[in-house]
Amino acid sequence: MMRTRMPGISRRSTLALMGAGAMTFAAPWVARAQAKTIKIGMPTILSGRVAQLGTSSRNAVMLEVEKVNAAGGLAGRQIEMVIRDSKGQPQEAARVARELVNTDGCELMIDAEASSGAFAVHEVARDLGVFCIHTNSETSALTADPKQHIPNAFRTARQGVHDSIVGGSYAAAIAKAKGLKKWATCSPDYAYGRDTTAEFTLYLKRFAPDVEIISESWPKLFQPDYTEVVTKILQAKPQALYSCLWGGDLTSYIDQANIYAMFGQMEVFAVNMADYTALTVVKNLPKGIHSGNRYIKTFPTTPENAAWGDAYKAKYNEYPTNWSWENATAIMLMAEAAKKANSADGKKIAEALKGLTIKCPFGADGTVTMRGDDHTLVGYAIGWGTTIPQEPYVPEVKAGDWKTIFELEAEWKKSKGYA
Amino acid sequence: MDLDALAGCLSSSACLVTQTTSGLIIGMLLFLVAVGLTLIFGVLKVVNFSHGAFYMFGAYFAMTAYQLTGSFALAMLAGAAGTAILGLIFERVFMSRVYGADVLMQLLVCYAFVLIFDDVVRVIWGPEFKAMGMPSAFQVMPLFIAGGVVPPYYLLLIGVALVVAIVLGIGLSRSRIGKVIRAAAHNPGMVSALGINTGLIYGGVFALGGMLAGLAGALAAPVRSLTPGMGFSVLIESFIVTVIGGMGSILGALIGALLLGLIRSFGSLGFPLFTEGLMYLFMVIVLVSKPTGLFGKEVA
Known part of the structure; x- marks a missing residue:
């Protein structure tokens, strides 16, 4: 039996063509995505007895990130949050933090751990030099003790x-x-x-x-x-x-x-x-x-604060927690610092963040400040x-x-x- | 150490009454959990490591029933009946398969269910803590007996636990069912040969044990916060009770639980930093001087 070769395009070449086409269309999209999005890693406690607080941290971050992304992102780059559960264990928090930077390619970090985990993540930040905001640890020594001080770490939590x-x-x-x-x-x-x-x-x-x-x-x-x-x-x-x-x-x-x-x-x-x-x-x-x-x-007692609380409740069907405002503040500060530095680079954001005062619903006078000398939040409502x-x-x-x-x-x- | 505070308390009737009742309350709730544990061990020869879960389910069932009906009595009933049914199913479907297996296997099955039950609670009721709230009937001023403070709700709690202890004690030693249960504990093969369904007895005893733990959870629900995993600390203390009182002994569980309660209440005055330690110290002393526990039987 003779095989007759059908005129036109064979199945194999069609596939090859389609593949090439997909490549040409996809390649620039991938490249653009890489330039555009910036990954922010976030270890927090999503299981166990404190899970409710960890979840409320994530909720608050997502609420603010949506706003930042809608307004054009962090210095033009869309934020992609990578949030992982540390189960509230310090060694797990440190491992997750390291993995977020080394494996997942996160360029910035929100450390939404309780105090025990925060000190562990702090050491990772010291080691890797990644920009990091501690959002939940209230232990004073984390920023007050000069031995803990590193140029790339900040705190937006209240202080004991x-x-x-x-x-x-x-x-x-x-x-x-x-x-x-x-x-x-x-x-x-x-x-x-x-x-x-x-x-x-x-x-x-x-x-x-x-x-x-x-x-x-x-x-x-x-x-x-x-x-x-x-x-x-x-x-x-x-x-x-x-x-x-x-x-x-x-x-x-x-x-x-x-x-x-x-x-x-x-x-x-x-x-x-x-x-x-x-x-x-x-x-x-x-x-x-x-x-x-x-x-x-x-x-x-400001309309801004009430509106923020209501918006959170409308979205998540529960009220925000203490950890919620602390995490929301971190995103607000990052967005402002990135705008000021006109860059999403961690080092530049850190430099811009020092001493930065922003308008904020949780400020005692409508503003909060990231104090320059010890990298901790002041001026919040207390x-x-x-x-x-x-x-x-x-x-x-x-x-x-x-x-x-x-x-x-x-x-x-x-x-x-x-x- | 603050022995002055302890001595001062022992010489004042007001303090004595308050601390003694506070010890009885802690002890009686512990007794309800521990007696189920000891009963299941006595008859089924299984250390039910998942027993704390029944305490937890009892509390959650009671809270849900209370929210739906507003009736405290129905809440208690839901806590007890719900856990009894759960205990029966758990025993028939899972535990009955590992009776012949070695202890490690039984422990693994139980431990698996500790984790599974915690997650079930998390899925149904959510991971955050809950509170049932005190029924308005009990939201009254505490009684003052000889100068000591005694909340009426705790009197009810002690009363219920006492009734359970008496009914269990008499039921097991006098009634026909009690005799069959004791016979099954002693020689299940012979009981089975006499035409009695031992599977039914095993299931029934497990359900009873689960029900008692569930009742304890239901009674505790108005005053303790409800979280997934709340059974665990209670389970540990129940084990201490059974070790002190003797595995398998109901009287032992009662005495052990009351001793532990009193150690906590008076220990917190005299040894505020060593209250937990005192419980374990007491357990060690019992283990060294009488390894089978105060009321445990010597194993031949």
Whole structure:
């Protein structure tokens, strides 16, 4: 049998042609994509007990990245976020961070880890020299300690010592007005709980010298039952109680203390109460708990802040958290710095970011500043108020005074040997 | 150490009443979980490492039922009945396959289900913590007994656990079913040969154990936050209870749980930094002096 070759184009050559065509069309697209998009790596906690906070970090970042991309991107390059779960383990956070840069080709980094992971990612940033913003670690030493300082790392989270100064002076004013001299503390038994409580009492006693701590309790982190702690505090009969319990631990504690009618017997200062994750979960929120602001859409009382909180809620069907605003601020600052530097290069962004002040819904006066000498955020909204059981939960927040914060922070740095 | 505080408390009736009841509350909830564990071990000879999950499911079932119906009684019922059914299914479909296998295999199956159940909760109820809230009937001022503070809800809790302890104790030693269960624990082959369905007994005991843990979870739901993985710490303490009281002994579980509760409540006064340590120290002392536990039977 003879094969007749059909005239025209054979199947093989058609395929070859199609392939070549695809190449010619695709190649420039790939090249253009490489020039256009910039990958930002983000290790955060997306599983385990703190997952809710990690998810709220991701949500806030995505909300802001969409805006930046719609406005043309980072110095003309569209942002592509690469977000990975660290499960809240420091060694995993460090591994993920390294992989994001080395394997995934991320040029910039948002480190949305809690303190333990943040210090690990910080070492990776030191090693690789990648531009990095820590968004969630509130541990003061991360930026205050000169040994930690590197030119490519910044922090947009609130800082523990700022909180303690504002909390201490707020609590001292109430202690003096109401004659609260006997205080008890009840905080989780790990670095954050210990440090924050020590700093708070330091400033409380400084502003109200006759305050005395008569009872201390250190329940374990994630302890299911606090009954023995509650009754111990009742025995000590303090006039006021300070606690930096947070999340589910705080809501358990409140439910268990409630049935002992504890909140009627003393003034309670719980710095982490005024966060939507806790406020919306507690069913019988006692009236009049003093709390620091975490994220609340009514403070600062500006239309910008309220609009941001509502936009977040509309998109994700829940309220933002403390971690949300800290992450959103990081993207806002990066976008402004890139605009100023007219470049998406990490080194240039870092240079432009130093001392940069931007308009921001979370600023105490409508702006926040990335302080140049220690690369940490200042000027953000910070204050204390008392709770009510329904929205807006904390109707009035007394704003902290940044002038006092700066003075005492400088003094604190000296005492620590940081300055 | 703060022995003055402890001595001061022991000499004041107000403090004594408050701390004792606080110890009883912690102990009684622990008892409900631990007694299920010990019962399942006694009859099925399986260490149910996934027992904490039933405590967790009990709490979540109760919360959901309470949100749907607003009835506290129905919430407790949902917690107990839901976990009983879950326990029966779990035993019949999975655990019954590994009775003959070695301990490691049983542990692996249980541990797998610890992870699976946690994820199931995460999928159904979400990863964030929840709270059920105290029913309004119990949102009342605490009682003051001899100067000590006792919340009414905790009286109910202690009462329910006590009733369970008594019913279990009498039921197992006196009733016909109790006798069959004990016989099955002793010699399942013989019981089976007498025409009794041992599979049914095993399933029933597992369901009962799961139900007790679920009841504990339901009772704890109004005062403890609900999260995936909440069963784990309770499970660890239940193991300490069973080690102290003796594996397989109901009285042992009761005494062990109450001792642990009292150690916590008085220990937090006298040894605030060593309360957890005290529990383990006590366990070590029991293990050294009586390795089978306070009420455990010597193994021949």
